[in-house]
Amino acid sequence: MNWSITPAQASTQAVAFDQLFWTMVGFSLCVVTLVGLLIFVFSLRFRARTGVPRKTVATLESRRVEIFWTAATAFFAIFFFWYTSTVSLDAVEAPPDAMEYHVEAKQWMWKTRHPSGVREINAMHVPTGRPVTVFLNSQDVIHSFYVPAFRIKKDVVPGRTSTVWFEATEPGTYPLFCTEYCGTNHAVMTGEVTVMEPAAYARWLETRAEGETLAAEGARLFTSAGCSGCHAEASDVHAPPLTGLFGRDIPLEDGRTVTADAAYIRDAILLPERDVAAGYAPIMPNFTGILEDGEVEALVAYIRTLALEGEGR
Amino acid sequence: MSSTDAEGYIAQEPDYLGAGHTVRSWLLTTDHKRIGILYLVTLLFFFLIGGAAATFIRLELATPPGDLVTADTYNRLFTLHGVIMVWFFLVPAVPSTLGNFLLPLAIGARDMAFPKLNLLSWYINLVGGLLALAALLLGGVDTGWTFYTPYSSLYSNSYVTLAALGVFIAGFSTIATGLNFIVTVHTQRCEGLTWMRLPLFVWALYATSMVIVLATPALAVALAMVVMERVFALGLFDPAQGGDPILFQHIFWFYSHPAVYIMILPGFGVVTEVLTCFSRRKVFGYEAMVFAILGIALFGFFVWGHHMFVSGQSAYASLIFSLLSFLIAIPSAIKVFNWSATLYGGHITFEASMLYALGFIGLFTLGGLTGLFLASVPIDVHMHDTYFVTAHFHYIMVGGMVSAFFAGLHFWWPKITGRMYSELWARLAALLMFLGFNFTFFPQFILGYMGMPRRYHSYPDEFEMWNVLSSAGAVILAVAYLMPFVYLGLSVYRGRRAGDNPWQARGLEWQTASPPPRENFGPLPVVTREPYDYHRSDEEPSAREGDLDFPNRSDTETR
Numbered sequence: 125m126n127w128s129i130t131p132a133q134a135s136t137q138a139v140a141f142d143q144l145f146w147t148m149v150g151f152s153l154c155v156v157t158l159v160g161l162l163i164f165v166f167s168l169r170f171r172a173r174t175g176v177p178r179k180t181v182a183t184l185e186s187r188r189v190e191i192f193w194t195a196a197t198a199f200f201a202i203f204f205f206w207y208t209s210t211v212s213l214d215a216v217e218a219p220p221d222a223m224e225y226h227v228e229a230k231q232w233m234w235k236t237r238h239p240s241g242v243r244e245i246n247a248m249h250v251p252t253g254r255p256v257t258v259f260l261n262s263q264d265v266i267h268s269f270y271v272p273a274f275r276i277k278k279d280v281v282p283g284r285t286s287t288v289w290f291e292a293t294e295p296g297t298y299p300l301f302c303t304e305y306c307g308t309n310h311a312v313m314t315g316e317v318t319v320m321e322p323a324a325y326a327r328w329l330e331t332r333a334e335g336e337t338l339a340a341e342g343a344r345l346f347t348s349a350g351c352s353g354c355h356a357e358a359s360d361v362h363a364p365p366l367t368g369l370f371g372r373d374i375p376l377e378d379g380r381t382v383t384a385d386a387a388y389i390r391d392a393i394l395l396p397e398r399d400v401a402a403g404y405a406p407i408m409p410n411f412t413g414i415l416e417d418g419e420v421e422a423l424v425a426y427i428r429t430l431a432l433e434g435e436g437r
Numbered sequence: 438m439s440s441t442d443a444e445g446y447i448a449q450e451p452d453y454l455g456a457g458h459t460v461r462s463w464l465l466t467t468d469h470k471r472i473g474i475l476y477l478v479t480l481l482f483f484f485l486i487g488g489a490a491a492t493f494i495r496l497e498l499a500t501p502p503g504d505l506v507t508a509d510t511y512n513r514l515f516t517l518h519g520v521i522m523v524w525f526f527l528v529p530a531v532p533s534t535l536g537n538f539l540l541p542l543a544i545g546a547r548d549m550a551f552p553k554l555n556l557l558s559w560y561i562n563l564v565g566g567l568l569a570l571a572a573l574l575l576g577g578v579d580t581g582w583t584f585y586t587p588y589s590s591l592y593s594n595s596y597v598t599l600a601a602l603g604v605f606i607a608g609f610s611t612i613a614t615g616l617n618f619i620v621t622v623h624t625q626r627c628e629g630l631t632w633m634r635l636p637l638f639v640w641a642l643y644a645t646s647m648v649i650v651l652a653t654p655a656l657a658v659a660l661a662m663v664v665m666e667r668v669f670a671l672g673l674f675d676p677a678q679g680g681d682p683i684l685f686q687h688i689f690w691f692y693s694h695p696a697v698y699i700m701i702l703p704g705f706g707v708v709t710e711v712l713t714c715f716s717r718r719k720v721f722g723y724e725a726m727v728f729a730i731l732g733i734a735l736f737g738f739f740v741w742g743h744h745m746f747v748s749g750q751s752a753y754a755s756l757i758f759s760l761l762s763f764l765i766a767i768p769s770a771i772k773v774f775n776w777s778a779t780l781y782g783g784h785i786t787f788e789a790s791m792l793y794a795l796g797f798i799g800l801f802t803l804g805g806l807t808g809l810f811l812a813s814v815p816i817d818v819h820m821h822d823t824y825f826v827t828a829h830f831h832y833i834m835v836g837g838m839v840s841a842f843f844a845g846l847h848f849w850w851p852k853i854t855g856r857m858y859s860e861l862w863a864r865l866a867a868l869l870m871f872l873g874f875n876f877t878f879f880p881q882f883i884l885g886y887m888g889m890p891r892r893y894h895s896y897p898d899e900f901e902m903w904n905v906l907s908s909a910g911a912v913i914l915a916v917a918y919l920m921p922f923v924y925l926g927l928s929v930y931r932g933r934r935a936g937d938n939p940w941q942a943r944g945l946e947w948q949t950a951s952p953p954p955r956e957n958f959g960p961l962p963v964v965t966r967e968p969y970d971y972h973r974s975d976e977e978p979s980a981r982e983g984d985l986d987f988p989n990r991s992d993t994e995t996r
């Protein structure tokens with residue numbers, strides 16, 4: 125049996141979180157003590173059998189008392205909102221130099237792919253000191269990617285690519301949990317995140333067979349699934365060029381404008397008739413049932429890299 | 438007409454219990470008091486079923502491996518526990534039982550505005566409950582009480598459709614009850630009972646009814662969509678067909694967050710009645726209490742997104758929901774401080790219902806404070822869907838609401854049955870419930886901070902200690918919950934006569950006989966003073982005269 129109550133603190137977010145958490149615990153203890161004392165002292169002093177004078181009652185019943193504790197509560201509510209939201213705003217965007225991991229969730233396992241293409245199941249090795257962005261996709265129901273030691277969590281929702289990022293600080297092995305109920309074996313949809321010093325991580329990578337990165341798989345699919353027939357630069361079919369497309373605002377045929385994010389590109393492959401780009405005929409074939417699970421994500425990853433190349437990265 | 442029994446107690450007309458003894462006279466009654474009793478019976482039945490499921494859950498979690506039941510059975514157990522407890526116990530708990538029984542009495546009316554609709558809503562509730570129960574007996578539901586899509590719509594092989602239909606139908610019962618309460622409060626108040634003279638219990642029921650009527654249709658929509666998706670494969674939540682699984686969460690929580698207030702607001706009302714009576718004090722800040730209730734009911738509609746901070750909703754949307762969730766703490770805090778201040782300068786006695794009410798304040802405070810943790814985005818990212826959340830809402834729902842329900846049940850039991858229960862056993866049960874509750878649920882806060890996810894059938898060894906403690910506490914809690922069944926049950930046959938007003942309380946319901954006659958009052962009361970007039974505003978409170986069970990009819994002057 126283990127009496128320790130603090131989870132390991134292994135990421136930059138964990139430090140910020142714990143500071144916030146214990147501040148709020150301290151505040152709560154003060155409030156609980158205050159309310160507890162009020163009730164206890166009043167109950168004791170004004171129990172029926174004591175003879176203390178009750179004359180002062182009328183003077184207490186004043187607006188001032190109420191205004192005081194309404195204002196005090198409002199102050200603390202706004203203060204804690206400000207305090208916590210600054211912390212959360214700091215963590216919204218991953219740093220631009222983050223390593224990109226792709227994680228695919230399905231009932232009931234986690235499949236991870238390193239930036240180098242190395243693949244793992246229910247495991248993930250990361251180096252310390254480098255921000256890591258995890259791209260999350262689900263093949264079936266909603267799962268949730270949770271590493272308590274990093275204090276991060278993100279739902280993995282089918283049909284969209286979610287991202288979460290962290291920067292590990294302490295080498296060690298930490299549990300990974302699924303925290304969105306996903307059926308029979310939800311409780312054993314767990315894994316391990318191993319944090320290593322950068323040198324050890326590099327050595328570990330070398331022992332692994334080099335895999336294909338997700339974007340490389342996408343590049344291969346781009347030809348083999350026939351996308352390049354229309355979308356390649358040299359094609360004479362009038363189809364939108366994909367270089368530099370990702371992240372741009374796209375005007376649509378019906379006058380709306382959408383951002384070409386992962387969800388849009390995914391929909392463009394699986395539901396092409398829905399959001400047709402302005403100036404193009406709706407001739408894109410529907411790939412639902414033709415592409416397998418994971419292949420769409422590979423294509424999206426490839427199209428993302430096309431945009432990054434456009435920026436010269 | 439009047440007769441005197443062995444204790445010299447003068448009985449009025451046959452009371453509502455004596456107005457007929459056949460099963461038919463109960464099942465076809467339109468008397469709000471009898472309907473309240475019918476609800477009480479079905480409610481306690483569902484409470485026992487939901488409690489039994491909880492017992493199995495805690496037994497399974499007493500050891501790390503999943504060794505007592507299979508994973509599928511476990512998933513069905515927590516779903517059953519959630520569905521039954523939320524929709525067939527907590528939501529109707531106070532409004533349908535105590536509310537039904539007391540609302541007309543508390544406003545000096547002879548019945549509800551729509552007595553037949555009132556009976557109908559009990560039958561609708563029963564049909565919904567039986568459907569949900571059938572789903573359970575046929576093999577259960579494994580989606581959790583939240584029915585998240587696409588698991589519930591595309592993947593679950595359990596009786597989701599049947600259970601969802603059960604909850605859907607039961608929703609109409611609560612809507613009917615809510616509507617009935619609103620109209621009753623508007624049209625049936627006796628002479629002189631202005632809005633600002635309403636007891637806070639009535640205000641709380643009124644606000645609850647508003648929330649019920651406005652929010653429950655959203656639940657009906659969400660569940661109907663899941664059922665249609667399962668039956669007709671509409672694709673509303675199926676990304677492969679262009680649907681959005683998150684849409685369900687928005688509709689569901691648009692109901693389910695206000696539902697938290699449907700469950701807790703009536704408790705606020707009960708606790709106010711009990712606290713003022715046993716401290717012989719006017720409630721501190723009546724108007725602030727009214728506006729706090731209405732404010733909570735209104736703000737409750739705009740915070741649903743705090744359940745979705747990690748779902749992928751925009752970070753800025755999350756911040757708005759976070760701010761609104763922090764702001765709703767203000768009226769809640771006003772209530773807690775005003776209750777504490779009500780004790781000041783009183784003549785306090787500690788009957789069982791007072792103990793429950795004081796326990797309520799403590800547990801609600803803790804539940805509310807941990808709500809602030811979950812309202813802040815970065816903390817919720819870590820705590821979401823862990824045992825911290827489980828502990829938080831059990832502090833509000835079980836620690837708060839169930840305590841309030843028992844406070845009210847003990848407070849009005851003499852009015853309902855005309856009999857006194859054993860005060861000693863009742864106080865013992867109240868203390869045991871408070872201890873057992875904290876013993877069970879406080880360790881779950883720690884488990885959540887350590888990172889244990891909820892709805893886990895098995896768990897890693899490092900969580901064992903706190904789970905063992907929690908399961909041990911659950912044993913105490915189970916005993917504490919069973920005790921009232923015994924001593925309250927016995928009191929019906931062996932309890933002393935209560936008299937009309939054993940607590941010498943000031944509500945209108947105490948100005949009639951216990952149990953009340955079929956028509957509630959002889960001549961209807963005429964109200965000339967503000968509520969909680971335990972003392973005049975310019976007078977000091979005075980101790981209660983006489984013994985607790987002093988059956989003194991002349992004490993209740995007709996106003």
Ligand SMILES: [Cu+2]
Nearest residue numbers: 302304306310
């Ligand atoms: Cu899961």
Ligand SMILES: [Cu+2]
Nearest residue numbers: 694741743744
């Ligand atoms: Cu909520």
